[in-house]
Amino acid sequence: MKALAARRRHPLGGVVVMLLALLVVGGAYSVLTPSTASAAGASTEDVQKGRELFLANCSNCHGLQAQGTGEGPTLIGVGAASVDFQVGTGRMPLSANLPQAMEKPVQFNDQQIAQMAAYVASLAPGPAIPAEEFQSFSDDPERISKGNELFRTNCAMCHNAVGVGGALTRGKWAPNLQDVSAKHVYEAMLTGPQSMPVFNDANITPEEKQDIASYLHFVGTEPSPGGLSLGSLGPVSEGLFAWAGGILALVGCAVWLGARSS
């Protein structure tokens, strides 16, 4: 304490005190903050809250009874997984009427999303939010390898071999998947958002869905052996890079060949 006291008039003293204060406040917040509500144990109160949120935010397009209007499809039977995916990734509420719903900052907190999901799930049975055990990535090499095989067969044609996404028709595109959570990858396969087809549990089992998400997480965090991934777009960007570099080298050689020696 003596050393601290001796340095209390140091120019950086104020900064140190500020950092300590931030640490204490942040730590206390993370300990005291309430844990997020789970849709599985949705109470009637949650459903009621979800209905209010729905009426305030979604009914304009999806109708007062979620029956759908000319502006938006019906939500009866889409299930909690669809709500959790669309609202949880920021796609809904829609920012603009474009060929594809844009991802943007999420507009609701986890509890509100769970309440809306509970309300939509209460309308009709539909795909549920995946169980807790499938919401994390696996680091088992066997499962990642299996995920790679399944991804190549079912997903890579749209989302690219390492999941960086790709173009579709008329302004639509398949989004980048490398930094998507295991839960949202799972829910997208289960519900088939927008242009994406459905991959139900009879086609790709829940474990296999987790394998695919684990593979995406693995390639997303894998360092690039050459130090430069060039967007992981494959032969196009790599070829352009090599071609431009090669042409530059040839131009350099030609200039040197043509220059007079001093």
Add this chain to the structure above:
Amino acid sequence: MKDSPTTGHNDAGPSHGGTGTDLAAPEGTALENRFANPGLPAHRFRTTDTDPKAARNAERQVSTIFLLSFIGTVVFLVGYFALPIEDDKSLGRLQLSTLVLGLGLGFAIFCIGIGLVHWAKTLMPDHEQVELRHDIRGTDEDRRDATNIILDGVEESGVMRRTVIRNSLIAALGILPIPAVVLFRDLGPLPGTVLRESLWEEGVRLTRDPDGTPIRAADVTFGSVFHVIPEGLAESSHPIEEKAKAAVLLIRIQPEDVKPIESGMINQADWSYGGIYAYSKICTHVGCPVALYEQQTHHLLCPCHQSTFDLTQHCKVIFGPAKRPLPQLPITVDSEGYLVASAGFPVPPGPSYWERGVSE
């Protein structure tokens, strides 16, 4: 040169460093030369010409560059022996081996080239030389001589008189290309019916790609897509070749979304089962897998050249270079509820080939 018409008045030919060619004035009088021929610029000596020390330096540089080439050769040899690809067929090892061999050999050859050019530029003679350009056309005398040589040859060989010999020679030369036809035939055999036949036939189960498990019709929910291979593909003699013909995409849509069969089309009304449609995954353009299915528009997109097929119009081409619709596989269910083919593909799947016929 004397009678050559192109040289005009300048019988000596154009000479570099002379007075140049006079321009013809409209009245036929020569214009005066308003610009003196500047001739060649004064020779500029290189430092290596004037300074023996610089010349020695350049000599050392050239030999150093040649010696640097050793490094590339050594890298190539080390790469060849230290990274054998026989015992490890992984793609990463093959890539590394190729990279090391290529960079090593490339560096070795590049250094030799750089050294040679540097040698030529700094140390080899550097004086300017003028080479006069000559007329391309020979003199009339030379041309007459050349014609006479040919006419003499024709006359002496008697090819015009001895017509039997001439005609038999022409006949012999005429049939000489026939061995080439025989040689080209060895490139064959022609595909025959191989491209028409796939593993699909009546009763073959539709199974998941890649694990080969059969699919129940009840598993295929609306809007879902299954990537399908025929049952027993792995046991066939050439699984990859068979897969390239037999890969199928299974999609379920609301049957009322599909437009009715138009006249002139194959009657494929009962080829689906409860809205489950099976179409060849091989693009009819150049054979890429068409597997980009957009659930909302029911369009199938080929990633290679953007051919787009409309599932609601029996996979008719609505955009892109493909010419024919994707072949549909007729399906039904067996007694256990699994999806099976009720026949093979009615037309050969994949891109066109000569023997395929225009009508299909």
